Amino acid sequence: MPAMTGCLKTAARWLLVPLLPALFALPAHSDTPLRMVLNWTYQGPQAWFFLAQERGYFAEEGLDVRIDQGSGSGAAVGSVASGTYDVGFGDINALINYAAQHPDTAPVGVYMLYTQPPFTIAVAADSDIHTPADLEGRTIAGPANDGALRLFPAFASLTNIDVDSVDVMNIEPRLREQMLSRGQVDAVFGFVNTIRFNAMLAGIDPDERLRFIRYSDYGMDLYSNALIVSRQLVEDNPDAVRGLVRAINRGIADVLADREAGMDAVMAQEPLINRDVETARLDATIDDEMRHPELADVGLGNIDPQRMQKAIEIVVDAYGLESTPSVEAIFDARYLPSENERIYSLD
Known part of the structure; x- marks a missing residue:
């Protein structure tokens, strides 16, 4: 009986040996990769994206976000709709135009940044x-x-x-x-x-x-640039959308509290830009494009549904579009951070 027990122990040890490398090779955690396209080349007003990345906010949400330069706010919409990118920072009015013509594939806005039309x-x-x-x-x-x-x-x-x-x-x-x-x-x-x-x-x-x-x-009281995500990402991984929005919201709050830290993050991404000019551009963007009276009521990231409805009607009438997208088709507030995490003042 002791001899049999020893044989069983030896056999067990030999069976385990081939399994050990495979067990140790398994990753402890696999981040969700997301491809994001900006509205333009790297500039001061993109500080919150880079600071969120630098401080690990995306990683904390289980996201691996790659941020690429863009070629225009309108182009970002098509890049996300085509599947080239999962996320974009683009013009919500271009999204309205696209959604009226391609309702099944149109991306959706999930965080409004530019509440004033620039x-x-x-x-x-x-x-x-x-x-x-x-x-x-x-x-x-x-x-x-x-x-x-x-x-x-x-x-x-x-x-x-x-x-x-x-x-x-x-x-x-x-x-x-x-x-x-x-x-x-x-x-x-x-x-x-x-x-x-x-x-x-x-x-x-x-x-x-x-x-x-x-x-x-x-008379063009329109919204402008927003964080938009693909329809597929919303359907397949809504938690990733929530995490993405939460991380960027944290990045914005940090830049508002310390704009130099935000500019450090931009300079780390593109050292050749003019820091003084880009800092002034960041300040002006916050003052001119993100401050709107509705901020105190709905908070940064959210929209006034009635104002958005009017904006949709302006775009539809101007382009002679055959269908009018609903507010819900253009912007989905369900992915916004909780009330106590939201930003209600830019001061």
Whole structure:
């Protein structure tokens, strides 16, 4: 009997040996990979994304997020809809347009960042263009995926511009401010702070040499950039969406508390940018594009459903879309952080 017991122990040891490498090879935890595309190249107003990554907030939520540069707020919507990316930071109005035409594949907004519309047409300070009507018969240039360019039909409709009389020119983003400064075009499309600070980087004083025709001054009370996610991610992994939103919300709170820490994270991503200009761009974005009276009531990240409904109607009417998406199809508030984690003041 003792001999038999010894044989059994020896056999057990030999059976376990091949299993040990396999057991130790198993990962203790497997993060969910997410591909995220930004609205533009790396800049100061993306500080919260990079700080959330640097401080491990994504990792704490079990996420492995890869953040890539973008080519325009409107382009981010198509990149997520096509499945190239799981997450995007893009224009909610471009999403409205897409959802009206492709309701089954349209992404959905889950966290609203830019509550004020930044869309504008910039002209030279000494130009004879002062009102939207003065744009008729002129040449306006902008990147193809620029949010203001894409919304120009809506702006033209609201301001009674003969859109067919306007020559819209697609140009490389890096040429925009210099072409305007040199008089090669009459006006340019863009976000106010994008044009303002890009002009500074090009050695152009925006306060002395530029004027802005802002869409918001002519009845376009629209939301702008939001965090959007693919329909597939919402359906397959809603917990990942909640974790992503929670991590970015923490990153925003940290940047609001310490903007230099946010800029450190941006500089670590792209050391060649001008820190002073990008810090000023971050400050201006917070002040001009994220502050809205509704913030005290709904909090950053959320929307006013009635205001969103009006925004949807503006976009649908302007583009002559055949269907009108519901507010719920465009924005889903179920993934927002809990009440005590939300941001209700940017001060």
